[in-house]
Amino acid sequence: MSTTVLPAVVLDVDLAQTLPAVPAVQPDGRRAEQAWVLVRWHTEPLGTVLVDVPENGLESTALSAAIEAELGDVIRPKLARGDEFLASRRKILATAPHITVVICTREHPEMLAQCLDSLIAQNYPGFRILVVDNAPVTDATEKVVRAAARRGPVDYLLEPRAGLSYARNAATKAAPGQILAWIDDDEVADPNWLAEIARALHDHPEADVISGVIVPAELETRAQIWFEQFGGHSKGRGFTPDTFGPHTAHRQSPLYPLPPFATGANMTFRPGVIERIGMWDTALGAGSPAMGSEDTLAFTQVLLSGGTIVYQPSAVTRHYHRRDYQGLEKQMVGYGTGLVAAYTSLLMKRPGLIFPLLRLAPHALRDMTGKDTPRTATLRDDFPRELLSANRRGMLAGPRAYLKGRRAATRLTEARK
Template sequence: MSADLNSAAIPAQRSAPAAEQATVPGIVRDIELAEPLPLLPAVQADGRRAEQAWLLIRLFSEPLGFLLLDLPEQGLTPAELAKAVEAELGDEVRKRLGDVPVPVHGLNPASEPDFLAQRRAVLTTAPHITVVVCTREHPAELTKCLDSLLAQEYPAFRVLVVDNAPVSDATAEVVRAAAARGPVDYMVEPKGGLSFARNAAVKAAPGQILAWLDDDEVADPHWLAEVARALHEHPDADVISGVIVPAELETKAQIWFEQFGGHSKGRGFKADEFGPHTRHIQSPLYPLPPFGTGANMTFRPGVIERIGLFDTALGAGTPAMGSEDTLAFTQVLLTGGTIVYQPSAVTRHYHRRDLEGLRKQMVGYGTGLVAAYTSLLLSRPVLIFPLLRLVPSALKDMTGKDTARTATIREDFPQELLSANRRGMLAGPRAYLRSRRAARAKVRATQA
């Protein structure tokens, strides 16, 4: 969603001359409609001029959607912000507040809002959840991640950090410091590769609800509470998938990643459910819009074991580069399972800051996706026929101008990134075969 607003309603801010003033592509803010709306200045406290504002709009902490607004030189007044929210999310606000306009000065409800009452009720019988963070030599990022987990407003959880093929004791030191403040455990998986690390966690935590978070993310304080709400409201769900929003938009590369769909890939903020009853609407074989992402997913006990664990030839740290999560979601659905998308379970991701890092990520996404399909076909050759029937839809999603994949791409988006993504797709089958040989060699080496 986007809106372009121009206003002269507030005085121009004192700022450095244009030639001297540093700029930042975007700022990220949460906007709580129950509180008085803020003034959004174009010039930030550090003197930089912000070009856009990415705003997560919430009501009594419930995320309703996001706005991407261009910031005029004068900034945005609370009234202008309310107008923008009304234009994009007014219907969602009225569903919860009745026939009233978007509030500018906040709310003082006479009774506890339904959303908060439901969360409080779930927390009285909160199930124990093990949060798994797989990491490799990212101590600074891991520190922020663990800080956010220890700040969870949830009564029954622990964090399990899997140190994947470490070459230093940096991760162990970070975990040791966090464990002094809360329930954080540590283990090592010597075989390099994200799927090896994921599987080690599964084997170390049998019979437990497993929630997964990447080390370059931070969790909203209510993340686990909203995961628990989804588990409670959907007792038949095998997997709960939350929403991932940007933690910052400090560089053009981060803006472009969001234009490409970010981690949300057009899912929006409407709760959804995928399972046997939705196959006529959404094929388990083609996840666009997908069912979830590995950076914010929760599995009930035994589900990962039921699908044969994560494919060790997929994921970060392999030639296939990714998509162990995509394959897992697909396998859950193909075996009759159910995945629930719970957009109130929010995590924030620090996107790659530089163009080269984003280019590699785009290659990895393409390579991993097709590698996952290669894995699926090798295990279930009969799926070739339904997959071929889905090819026209896939081509439309990749090349159409108003699809979930392309609708948010602006004119400044580098076409080379799309080309990099497609090059990765072409490399997918060969990369998977290389990954499978490498994974088997790692297993043999540890058994020797």
Template sequence: MNSGLSRSWSPPPRDVPILTAPRITPTAAELPAVVLDVDLADPLPSVPAVHHDGRRVRQAWALVRLFTEPLGTVLVDVPEDGLRPADLGAAIEAVLGDQLRPRLGEALPIDGLVPATEPTFLTRRRQVLATAPHITVVICTRERPGALARCLDSLLAQDYPAYRILVVDNAPTGEATAEVVRSAARRGRVDYLLEPAPGLSCARNAAVRNAPGQILAWIDDDEVADRHWLAEIARALDDHPDADVISGVTLPAELETRAQLWFEQFGGHIKGRGFVPAVFGPKSTSEQSPLYPVPPFAVGANMTFRPGVIERIGMFDTALGAGTPAMDCEDTLAFTQVLITGGTIVYQPTALTHHYHRRDLEGLKEHMVSHGTGLAAAYTGLVLRRPTLIWPLLRLAPTALRELATRYTPQSQTPRDDFPRHLRKANRRGMLSGPSAYLRGRRQAKRPLG
């Protein structure tokens, strides 16, 4: 525990647990895993074996924090008579004990704790907020008003003094998105931008043109932001003045279906990187190739670019992303272009968002196909821009094939199930179609290479 400040300090209000997020009526008798957001400064919760909707809860997946700082995740089975706080504490100790003991001593608190002085983590956040830079948060969306409203609610609740929200309505067929934005704008600075050209990259580029010289933080409409998301982005920007991109962590908002569980098992959005900060750039090439794995550090659902960086790499490629034959990975190509041109990407695991994965098997299969297609398409676009990169990519190919066969996430962090083999095959089929999909997308975009 930290010391040095008076006992008059009081901790800030806690975040609302993810368990309160809206749910739909289940169709199965079991809930694969309940998602918890646990701060050790508060009393540990008990987890009933039966969910309020009658489903049997099999496991509890918990994000573990200390004074709002994310430290890691744990997974624990829920017994027939429910999970007691002491058992949850034992599971946390087993997985994260080495990280917690230097902060808490030998005894992990079950009933919460009140520090005598303000923790260093919160002191630093308070210092950053005192000189917080203005940030424009961008949501590109198309015909998902319900999800957009939920995302906007989380953004309007940010503990951050200087930001606006820009919603880019991509090729709408009606007024639903505009209505959601008008409603949200009554509670805060929410701006609306229409982009009639279909495609996520077109929407992203419209936002860049709309906000020249601004820090751009991107979030998807099927996510919610942690209350301290922007504050932690600002922390990373201040700690790393040379960073071009800040990448946060995107965690599951729920694990209520087997499809959602399988998505996390395949790597989710975090891809096994965990909660250790990292810097990727010119000094890290001996440890991490800028070409593979892509991206080992970032996802378009939680990324922040400093002013001018996107323009410097030639904007987002309109032959990639949702709404194109390639379907995905415009963010992947952008990250790679930043790195191979000498830029720096900072992985900031305290900047959290929570993603609502697709609930059904067909939706997961579509994601596997689109990600495989988009990844191969992004490499195709990269090689067309820089033909000499074909040789280092060929040298990395055996490593890539081995990793595709095993995939990412450790047993202790993610619920396990028999991952359907046909989903891996769908991912590989998508990869095979990627190059031709990219070329079709280029023809449709009628955009020469930059």
């Protein structure tokens, strides 16, 4: 791909303000092919649109027309309510609870610094940031944290055992009785991220987990575009709030996470919930043979125990997707491996779940192979189908990966005794 082409410029626009024009040639000289736009009304995200940028640029009137065509039915009721959303946020912030934000990181100092900047700038009255430095090989992370601590409430915690689940468990144990909001080091938080988490906690006192939405921070490469086609981190759920729990079991099984009910890069747990489900499985997660899905297992365990998960799309974070094809392919393999590894973990703990899982298997197979399913409907003609094959290849490796990770975790535990 020519370096003079920008697949999509990422915009964040608020309909309460003047819409911008989008020049065809960006300040860095690249030709923008499309504009990916997060649309808000008085800071509340309402949806996204993807608009082609003509050779002479996208005028603000054309952008407005594209937004109306795509989101008009959602926008019009909001316009009639004025700034009601802002007023309700101010009221919630008056009694907002203290929140501990957790970042688990390993040798990504530049990204971590960017994430910390976004957190220190939160429009929120009471919070602290806990950075877990996972099996570091340099002191770069600690230096970034110490520098950030001079500007805001940032604490440092070392976890020498490599693996995301070990880092998550260390944070959980270090913050007993606290609300824990989790964000990845390759993200930045919207200035009102914590405020919108507080809104969800206020509006849903029954909620055990709050899940926000993750949107792209950039779409600089085709690999990043393809990841969004695959559903991104929020798997195309959109911007309609929802809840999952015992009352929704008839429409969303806790055993089959499509559509998804949460994501680990933007999740908040009430005090005691993680402990109640037995902590994070150390045979899962980044750094393990399974490569991920410690979050998927945790969400499933919350639902199976009768808990409730709330999807709060106004709690926004932005993620820097993998830029190269090889990184995306590895991610797709990891998604498949981690998902089936999580099921393996679940079945080892609760063998009786094999029967409802078998009943769900035909549904899952249709989703993976059929057309216009939640997994395939958003894929365009240019999406490399070998990425779907990589995802399925990872699934086949899931059981073995989990057992390998379980053995490694057991040896590590015994070595520490």
